[in-house]
Amino acid sequence: MSIFGLTAYILVWPLISAAVLVVLLVALARDMWAAHKSGDEMF
Amino acid sequence: MQGTALFQLPTSTTLLLLIGFYVLTFLMSLLISRKNENVDGYMVSNSAVGFSLSAASMIATWIWAASFYASASAGYKFGISGPVHYGLWGALMILFIYPFGMRFRKLAPRAHTLAEIMHARHGKSSQMILAVSNIVGSCISLMVNFTAAGALVSVLSPLSFVQGVLIAGIGTLAYTIWSGFRASIMTDFAQLAAMIVAAVVIIPLIFFNLGGPAMLAANIDHLSLQQADFFSTKAFLEQGAPYLVAVLAYAVGNQTIAQRLFAVREDLIKPTFITATIGYGAIVIGLGMLGLLALFIGLEPMDGNLNNIIPQMASTYLPPFAIGLFFILVIGSLSSTADADLCALSSIIMTDIYGKNLARGKPDPRRMLWWGRFSMVVATMLGVVFASFKLDILMMLVFVGALWGAIVFPVIISFYWSRVTNKAFTSAVVCAVALFVVARFGLLPMTGAVAVFFEILAAVGVGVVAGLMAFGFFGKRVGLFLGILAVLAILPYSIGFLRDYAVLLSSLTAYGVSAIVCVAVTLCGREHFDFALLDERVVSFQAEHAAPLTGSPSGAVPAAARA
Numbered sequence: 001m002s003i004f005g006l007t008a009y010i011l012v013w014p015l016i017s018a019a020v021l022v023v024l025l026v027a028l029a030r031d032m033w034a035a036h037k038s039g040d041e042m043f
Numbered sequence: 044m045q046g047t048a049l050f051q052l053p054t055s056t057t058l059l060l061l062i063g064f065y066v067l068t069f070l071m072s073l074l075i076s077r078k079n080e081n082v083d084g085y086m087v088s089n090s091a092v093g094f095s096l097s098a099a100s101m102i103a104t105w106i107w108a109a110s111f112y113a114s115a116s117a118g119y120k121f122g123i124s125g126p127v128h129y130g131l132w133g134a135l136m137i138l139f140i141y142p143f144g145m146r147f148r149k150l151a152p153r154a155h156t157l158a159e160i161m162h163a164r165h166g167k168s169s170q171m172i173l174a175v176s177n178i179v180g181s182c183i184s185l186m187v188n189f190t191a192a193g194a195l196v197s198v199l200s201p202l203s204f205v206q207g208v209l210i211a212g213i214g215t216l217a218y219t220i221w222s223g224f225r226a227s228i229m230t231d232f233a234q235l236a237a238m239i240v241a242a243v244v245i246i247p248l249i250f251f252n253l254g255g256p257a258m259l260a261a262n263i264d265h266l267s268l269q270q271a272d273f274f275s276t277k278a279f280l281e282q283g284a285p286y287l288v289a290v291l292a293y294a295v296g297n298q299t300i301a302q303r304l305f306a307v308r309e310d311l312i313k314p315t316f317i318t319a320t321i322g323y324g325a326i327v328i329g330l331g332m333l334g335l336l337a338l339f340i341g342l343e344p345m346d347g348n349l350n351n352i353i354p355q356m357a358s359t360y361l362p363p364f365a366i367g368l369f370f371i372l373v374i375g376s377l378s379s380t381a382d383a384d385l386c387a388l389s390s391i392i393m394t395d396i397y398g399k400n401l402a403r404g405k406p407d408p409r410r411m412l413w414w415g416r417f418s419m420v421v422a423t424m425l426g427v428v429f430a431s432f433k434l435d436i437l438m439m440l441v442f443v444g445a446l447w448g449a450i451v452f453p454v455i456i457s458f459y460w461s462r463v464t465n466k467a468f469t470s471a472v473v474c475a476v477a478l479f480v481v482a483r484f485g486l487l488p489m490t491g492a493v494a495v496f497f498e499i500l501a502a503v504g505v506g507v508v509a510g511l512m513a514f515g516f517f518g519k520r521v522g523l524f525l526g527i528l529a530v531l532a533i534l535p536y537s538i539g540f541l542r543d544y545a546v547l548l549s550s551l552t553a554y555g556v557s558a559i560v561c562v563a564v565t566l567c568g569r570e571h572f573d574f575a576l577l578d579e580r581v582v583s584f585q586a587e588h589a590a591p592l593t594g595s596p597s598g599a600v601p602a603a604a605r606a
Contacts (some may be wrong), residue, residue, distance in 0.1 A: 001123065001271075001273060003256050003259050003260045003263075004256070006123075006256075006259050007255070007256045007259065009123070010246070010250055010332045010335070010336070011246070011247060011250065013246065013325045013326070013328050013329025013332060014242060014243045014246045014247060014325075014329050016321065016324075016325035016329075017239045017242055017243055017322065017325040017326050017329055018239065018243045020102075020239070020318065020321055020322040020325060021235075021236060021239040021240070021243075023318065024095050024098060024099050024232070024235075024236075024318070024322075025095075025236070027093070027094050027095035027098075028093075028095035028096070028099075028232065030095075031093040031094070031095050031096070041089070042092070042093060042096065043075075043088040043089060043091075043092045043093075043096060043225050043228060043229070043306075
């Protein structure tokens with residue numbers, strides 16, 4: 001594996017983790033908004 | 044590079060971080076506390092939890108403190124592919140169980156525990172195998188997580204090991220005991236967010252503090268050929284394969300995963316599990332990269348203990364604020380798993396011990412709730428005491444792992460094949476555990492015909508694992524075809540080879556034997572189970588009263604009566 005490839009291999013995981021966090025935060029905001037509108041509890 | 048003394052956070056900072064973390068978490072749990080808690084909500088929320096909370100909870104629960112340390116150890120030992128052989132297989136198992144999870148939910152939408160469905164399907168002995176293994180498993184997991192807290196606190200602060208164990212135990216119990224599972228999934232989200240933020244900061248920070256790409260180029264010679272190979276067979280055989288087999292058993296047998304499966308809204312099971320797969324993999328593999336970086340710089344683990352790699356890397360190459368973040372990362376991971384264990388254990392005590400046995404199907408919700416909370420207190424005390432005395436629990440861990448490995452095939456097949464009986468289930472588990480013990484502890488010399496016998500069983504075990512994975516996604520025909528193909532492909536290589544890998548041989552033997560015995564005993568019987576009975580028998584405890592079981596205790600209907 002080249003040095004560039006190795007660098008990308010090491011640093012890609014925090015990027016994916018951050019992307020997952022963004023997805024979860026957006027979904028949480030949507031869930032909260034939907035629960036607020038319908039008057040239901042989230043859980 | 045030689046090991047150096049670790050940087051320690053001051054006592055005041057450590058206490059501030061720990062107490063701040065647990066007080067904030069406790070305050071969050073107060074937001075959802077109810078004066079009169081519903082027992083079903085206490086165990087599985089409203090069974091309609093949304094995507095964000097479910098996925099976050101799944102990731103946070105699946106990641107425990109040992110995940111980081113083990114992944115980094117794998118990176119240090121096996122090089123480039125090491126973290127992948129830890130994190131990827133763990134992640135894929137989340138994905139692997141979702142088709143089966145959807146089946147469980149379809150058959151018994153109001154279930155609280157997997158053991159409860161087994162009770163409805165087979166009866167008491169199958170239920171108790173699952174329930175007891177989970178009670179022991181949860182206590183072990185609590186102990187391991189509290190031990191990790193004690194170790195972290197004693198390494199990175201002037202506080203003692205026991206003080207760390209006590210703070211983690213009391214802190215986790217405090218926010219979980221009142222609202223149970225609902226508190227667990229809500230706090231899991233915040234804990235996971237903190238974990239991800241910490242990981243996103245820590246990994247690049249350490250990488251660039253070490254010198255970044257220039258350091259990689261200068262030290263690439265430190266890696267052996269196997270360590271530099273992304274497709275290292277050594278890494279697969281010594282790390283990936285045993286872990287894959289072990290974690291498959293954990294995914295199916297463990298109540299913490301089943302509980303989230305029964306809590307998430309049914310139509311969201313698939314996206315939840317896919318997101319959890321990606322999230323778990325990225326975080327755990329990412330932190331495993333710290334082990335790989337340690338290998339590059341030639342770091343010597345303190346006291347020769349690979350578990351010290353991550354604390355050493357954090358302590359040496361992070362500024363104090365990031366060490367605080369690292370502290371929160373580990374405390375968050377172990378707390379989220381510990382609270383999940385408390386909820387899993389309390390659900391089993393409430394449903395399978397009290398509801399189905401002590402109360403004989405007519406539980407009093409208030410008393411049930413009392414049992415759940417009481418069991419959490421007892422389990423926390425046991426976890427703290429075991430952790431404080433640093434008891435050797437390897438034997439217990441091995442047996443629980445064996446039991447879960449032995450139940451994977453019988454549990455899954457029981458929900459697809461109407462002919463599987465309680466006798467088939469129980470005898471399969473007993474035989475599989477017995478032969479596992481023989482192989483794992485070398486009770487017979489692994490030479491000659493004995494070794495060949497076990498290697499053939501293990502090859503069948505490979506076929507079972509491959510077949511089940513294919514079956515979940517592609518159905519019976521593909522599952523059977525790939526299972527048989529895997530056995531035929533692996534058989535020539537396994538004979539004369541697997542005897543040298545006792546852990547792998549014994550685990551695969553458990554899978555193989557349980558499948559062979561379960562199928563053989565089932566084929567000897569003529570009963571057919573009516574799966575519609577599961578929905579009738581597995582009911583909510585508080586919204587409606589549990590219906591007493593009627594008809595045949597086994598739920599069997601005569602072949603002639605079937606449509």
